[in-house]
Amino acid sequence: MLAHIYIESYKVITPMTNIDITPQSIKIQEDGLGLKWHDGHQTVLPFRFLRGNCGCAVCVDEMTHTRKVGVEDVDPDVRAEDFIEVGNYAVEILWSDLHYEGIYPFKLLRQLCTCPECAVNRQPKS
Ligand SMILES: [Zn+2]
Numbered sequence: 528m529l530a531h532i533y534i535e536s537y538k539v540i541t542p543m544t545n546i547d548i549t550p551q552s553i554k555i556q557e558d559g560l561g562l563k564w565h566d567g568h569q570t571v572l573p574f575r576f577l578r579g580n581c582g583c584a585v586c587v588d589e590m591t592h593t594r595k596v597g598v599e600d601v602d603p604d605v606r607a608e609d610f611i612e613v614g615n616y617a618v619e620i621l622w623s624d625l626h627y628e629g630i631y632p633f634k635l636l637r638q639l640c641t642c643p644e645c646a647v648n649r650q651p652k653s
């Protein structure tokens with residue numbers, strides 16, 4: 528009975544949570560942070576967009592989870608200078624505006640993917 532319930536609930540999990548979320552490669556491109564995923568998917572995250580989605584305590588209030596620094600607050604010319612892999616689940620990006628606090632879990636990077644395919648997957652399933 529329990530196994531049955533498990534299988535039923537597994538079906539409602541969105542494709543997003545099923546995928547292997549470790550990127551095959553990460554590189555800094557002219558137009559943003561480029562990621563290539565193990566399922567063949569490719570993501571380019573524009574720097575300003577990514578910087579504005581930083582989830583660190585400076586950018587998001589820890590108590591209220593309110594965003595304090597968003598895309599609009601970020602220098603339009605901000606660039607990722609470098610990144611460091613953190614464990615095997617995230618990257619820490621070194622931004623040109625000297626903001627080094629942000630750690631971006633791979634899962635978040637994939638969720639932020641701006642391509643039309645991922646936008647469809649993000650729609651709430653009813
Ligand atoms: Zn931040």
Ligand SMILES: [Zn+2]
Nearest residue numbers: 640641642645
């Ligand atoms: Zn995508």
